[in-house]
Amino acid sequence: MTKQINLPFDDSGCGWYAALAPRPDVKRLQGRQQADYAVIGAGFAGLAAARRLAERLPEARILLVDAQRAGFGASGRNSGFVIDLPHKFALEHPDPAHKQRLLRLNRAAIGQLQGLVEKHRIDCQWSHAGKYQGAVGPRGQAYLDHFERLLGELGEPFRRAGREELKAVLGTGHYSDAIFTPGCYLMQPAALVTGLARSLPPNVELLEESPIRRLERDGQGGWILHGDEGSIATPTLLLGTSIFTQEFGYLRNRLLPVMTFASWTRPLTDAELARYGGQLDWGLTPADHAGTTVRMTRDRRLIIRNTYKHVPRYGRSTSDAMREQVRARHRGAFLARFPQLADVPFSHTWGGVYAISRNFTNFFGELDQGVYATACDNGVGAAWGTISGTLLADRAIGAGSEQLRDIEAVTGMPSRNPPEPFLGIGVRSRIQLAAWSSRSEL
Template identity: 55%
Template sequence: MSQAILPRDDNCNGWYQLLDTPAPARRLSGTEKTDWLVIGAGFTGLAAARSVAELRPNERVILLEGLRVGQGASGRNTGFVIDLPHKRDLEDNDLARKQKLLSLNQSAVSDLAALVERHNIDCDWSLAGKYQGAVGERGLKYLNHYERLLCDSGYPYKRLDRNELEPILGTRHYVAAIYTANTALMQPAALVRGLSESLPSNVELYENTPVASLTRHNGKWYATTPEGEVQATNLLLGSNIFSQEFGFLKHRMLPVMTFASMTRTLTDQEMTLFSRAPHHFGLTPADHAGTTVRLTPGRQLIVRNQYRFVPRYHDNLAERKRIRQGHRESFDARYPSLSQVPFIATWGGACGLSRNYTAFFGKVGDSAWMSGIHQSVGAARGTISGKLLAELATGQNSSQLADMLAISGKPALNPPEPILSIGVSMRMKQAAWASRSEL
């Protein structure tokens, strides 16, 4: 098998930079034998490792992470754990399927909340809800459609106008928004680090230990790392887009990166814009390609927009300056009185999409299971699917597992290169142009 493309850290993740320096990484060296090998210590891998360790307390579990926990994709999102089905899932006419999605997402929120409380994880966890905002006519069209979908689903919400939003968001930039109450906000790098530090005792975590090759022979999985090897009876993949490097769901993933910028801490005077307590919020755009905005409990503003297709899972650092300028323009449009407030970090985070908007959950080989391609909702979907992946692999039965299998499918096969890259890039440019008024 050819050498895999390995994850790397660009030292730009603003969330991770806020954390204290961790203890030195425990790296795998030599040969280890285990009952269970979990690859990837993001939301999916952490949940899978925890669950299989609890279900099989007398068996050994090894969890491999290519970076430090929190440096990868799970520590780079904007800090939402959303209970509602994501955009196109919410548009599905199958109400029973939407109810399954909602129930699973709500379980993810509840499970994470319980772990945060039980292990005293300091990650700014708050069931603060979220706003879905519209800037102009295009956004309003999407917002009105979103409202109809919520009504059809019987999901409670509140619609707010510009005057009601101003003391919350600190800006009159938004003409309207819809508030839903059951989304959790958090500091993602802090959350995944806390989850990794509270794993059951039969889980052994090795960081800075990327898997260079993965093979199967003589009824075992063999994972080669830079300094050693793991021989495992069972394999659980929480490596998402990197999983295709090992031959799983190859040519069925669309690695896409979204970008965010974070300000320095706002002063007391600057915080007077936000007169309604609590002084933190999360807003997602009504238009899919618009701008996400967060005000953190630490008094930092974050804007996220712009997408890039990243077939090698990493962004072009030379383009980061242009992306940052785009964030500056979006920020200044919303907060002109804060135009002097600098960004302290700009980073990208990769997620897995598929052409038919289908996530994967299930068996991918002999004694091998995978959950991935989460369509940009990895915090909730990754958490619950990782937990249920362990149930599937250990032969459990539950209504939640049945629901997860029912809502999952097979991602569509991609066209060959260079057609794929050209087509995806053109479509993203078209979407950005059409949504420019909402950026």
Template identity: 45%
Template sequence: MKINRLPRDDRTNGWSRILEERRPNPALSGQVSADWIVLGGGYAGLAAARRLADLNPHQSIALIDAGTAGENASGRNSGFAIDLPHNVGSSLDELDGSHRFMRLARSAIADLDKAVSTHGIACDWSADGKYHTAVSPRGVEEVLRPFVAELEALGEPYEWVEGNALLRRLGSPHFTAAVYTPGGRLMNPAALTRGLTDSLPENVRVFENSPVIRFENSNGIRLETAEGQLRAPRMIMAANGFAERFGYYPSRFLHLVATASITRPLTEAERAVFGVEKPWGLTPANAFAGITMRYTNDYRIVIRQGLDYCPSQRFPAEQQAVVKARHKHLFDQRFPMLNAVDIEHSWAGFVCLSRNSAPGFGKIADNVWSAVCQNAVGVTKGTFGGTLAADLACGQDNPLIPDMESLGEPSSLPPRPFLDLGVRTRFLWELWRNRHEA
């Protein structure tokens, strides 16, 4: 099978641009054989490779990625490891589902805590939790208060913050109220992905800058790149939205693009005016109209705003300047006392969703298992998905596998162009209906 669409790195990712240069692993060259192939070097692929190596210390694992560590979607997100479901219902079945998700997410966070600590991964990993914020009184009543009721039903700790207390925490008068939950983690996602790649066990061989142009699954797996071939009896598919290019999950994935920007570091004088003592991360009451933001350990502010339908998985270079200008305007609205602070980098990242928010997990063909479609919660969902895919492939008993399987399978989508029209109409409706949260 010829692969007719390949990932592209536009080299704009701000998270990695603020790091020191890293030398990538060599690209695939010549004929290489392994016991296992892991296709994709994001959180799912990294977790799968690490778990395979631990379970099979005398076998060889080859992890292959089209780009370099930290430059793919895993390194371009907002830098949250989230332990709570975004939408929690109040019925017993929904609450039970939430408990299953939390078990999965917290297992992933525990694994990442251990990896960061054991290998000394310098990625600004911190247990600072997150704020779920509302701008308007309507957002408070429709989103935050039901969220609090659900947290209480789950027995989860939280803190309600508003008024001057919220202003002191976030440094912005823009928000009416927030619910703070302590269980999540914050990080530089590009640095985390680099560190996880560079600390893989010795029986994992990593090939970067190796886009696959041909795939065969006949008498084993064969991947072909421009410079080499990679063979193995078994493979874990962790290429997220690009899995459909290999014939898996056809007409199951929605491809979106999210845009983000990061400022230069605040000066000492600006930090005094800002008045915020601790790093923070916040998610909006509405993801379409609102803004996800971070205040980092190195005194930068990150804005992620703008979620668009993008079936081409391509973001035009000429739109970068538009994104930067829009984010600067939004930054000035929220932090008028910091209007001299410039945006240093702006970038785009692709998000893979399913219509029913289910992951692509399990055995999908002879000798192929998958951990794809993290539905915009890649750090935790990718990590537990990859780990459990490796367990499943190795026949390893893990009580979390039924929890993972309970999340369901991606449902089918309408054919294009009806899909395109429906998604774009829904986006416009969501933006208009939730304009009070802008």
């Protein structure tokens, strides 16, 4: 028997979620339920897994359970990039075949999401906008030069964009240089996740605000999931729980919970938009990994994202005072880029937890008899969660494919972490050093 100790505890300040229309009444787990398959976690991975199971097995009963509302957790709190390229350290992998597999998987996820957005008319600002990777000064430009070499080795299209082009698009002269890559898509993450949840096949039942407190073997090779007001008996369990996988007793001491923060403005008025002077619907990530991500949404909101925290108790590791400090840091980054909008306030500031591993390895596969998981997205949850959840369902039912072989080739076991307090000291020191080193790019 495994007891889950820590549950998600996300703040209520997520702007993406607050911008949604009112949600239908929630359906919770109650009473004793039987399911052919149970999926825990209604983020990108869990939604994709449940959908794939339902499509493959239309007569099966599938229960998808989440401790919160779909779209309220980590999958609805990111910056809204669906990235096709191998991301950050994955792009530096020495094996070209490894990177090509990642490209194929990411692009399959994008195609899958685009098909669902179109089929179900999900209103989520879905856009094939591409992505800028921007540099402020010499440090960032050195990273861009390295990024250009890696893209050349990969054979992927890109172009350099200078200060004048960037000012025309971004409405700021803050950036000296950037690389534009065309394969990235932008979206409103909470709207996309809730749209995916609303459009699940009829043999998937979504149970929200229904935390699973413990798992128990049923004595016959299956599992019983215990909630507050009910339970689920199932022979097969899929975990789309990312960092929370360790709370069920799996991958303990192998995942690192990190929270990153964002703030956004209210929609700009016509007069403010004229002062801004740039375009709508673009996204920029920093050349220096510890720098600042910036987005302008289709509905005229500017987003600033930076600041990373090690959060061993997830949302309970944060506080209102910490978020105020983060908000002030975001304000400084905003004013450095858009001084002409100094009178435009932030309306929301929020954080989101994701999992990284010390060896930047994603886990995918069987954890226990009848238990399958995809965990540790290393900061690229939209594409990776979608394709890994889809293929996890195939893995659970024994449906082989070239894509399944690809994902099994690029995943493995996250490396073990050192014990506390050394882990916390080390992670905090690394984050502080990265922030100090990257201060010119923030």
